[in-house]
Amino acid sequence: MIIAIDGPAASGKGTLSRKLAEHFSLPHLDTGLTFRAVGHALLEAGQPLDDEEIAAAIARKVDLGALDRSVLSAHHIGEAASKVAVMPKVRQALLEAQRHFAAQPGGAILDGRDIGTVVCPDADIKLYVTASAEVRAQRRTDEMLAKGDKADYEQILKDVKLRDERDMNRAEAPLKPAENAHLLDTSKLDIEGAFQRAVSMVESVRT
Numbered sequence: 001m002i003i004a005i006d007g008p009a010a011s012g013k014g015t016l017s018r019k020l021a022e023h024f025s026l027p028h029l030d031t032g033l034t035f036r037a038v039g040h041a042l043l044e045a046g047q048p049l050d051d052e053e054i055a056a057a058i059a060r061k062v063d064l065g066a067l068d069r070s071v072l073s074a075h076h077i078g079e080a081a082s083k084v085a086v087m088p089k090v091r092q093a094l095l096e097a098q099r100h101f102a103a104q105p106g107g108a109i110l111d112g113r114d115i116g117t118v119v120c121p122d123a124d125i126k127l128y129v130t131a132s133a134e135v136r137a138q139r140r141t142d143e144m145l146a147k148g149d150k151a152d153y154e155q156i157l158k159d160v161k162l163r164d165e166r167d168m169n170r171a172e173a174p175l176k177p178a179e180n181a182h183l184l185d186t187s188k189l190d191i192e193g194a195f196q197r198a199v200s201m202v203e204s205v206r207t
C-alpha cells in the first residue's frame, strides 16, 4: 500500500504521516527533508542557493538513510529548501530517490508537496492536509517556543504565506491537491482528531 500525503508548511502532515507509518507499520519518507538536506549542504558549503548545477550535484548525493530531522528542521533551512525546490534538476535528482523509496515491497508512506501529483500518481490513497495560514503560523510559533527558541508570530505568518506562494506558484510540481485526494483540514482538529480521520480515510480504501 502506498499512502501519499501532501500539504503546505506546518499543516500537521509530518506528525500525521509519522503516526500513520507507525499505525500501519509502513516505512516513511518525509520528502521535505530531502530538499532541506540540499539547502543545508549549500548553506554549510557557503554556496549560492540559486545555482542549479551545484544544487543538482548535491541533490544526486543525498542519502535517504542519513536525513537528520533534528538538524534539518530549523526554520531557515526550510526557507532554503523551498528555494532549491524550484529548480527542475534538483527535483529530478530527488524524484528518482523518492520513487525508489516508494517502490519497496509492502509499500510506503511519503509526505511532501507533490507526492500525489508527481512522485506517486498511482498511490492507493492520497491525502491533502491543510489548515489556515494563521493556524499554521501559530503552531510553528508554539513549536519553536517549546524548544526554547525565539519566535515572532507575525514574522512566521509572513514566512508561511511566502512559502505557500512559492510552493503553489512554481512551474515545476507546484503544491496542489491531486484530483482524487481526500481533503483533511486540520484547522479545528488536534493531532489525535486529525489522525483518527486519516486512519478512517486509509481504511476506506484498504482491501
Ligand code: C5P
Pocket (backbone or CB within 6 Å): 009, 010, 031, 032, 033, 035, 036, 078, 081, 082, 083, 085, 111, 112, 113, 114, 115, 163, 167
Ligand atoms: O515540508 P517541509 O517544510 O520540510 O519542506 C520544505 C520545502 O521543500 C517546501 O517548502 C517545498 O518548497 C519543498 N518540498 C517540495 N516538494 C516536496 C517536499 C518539499 O518542493 N515533495
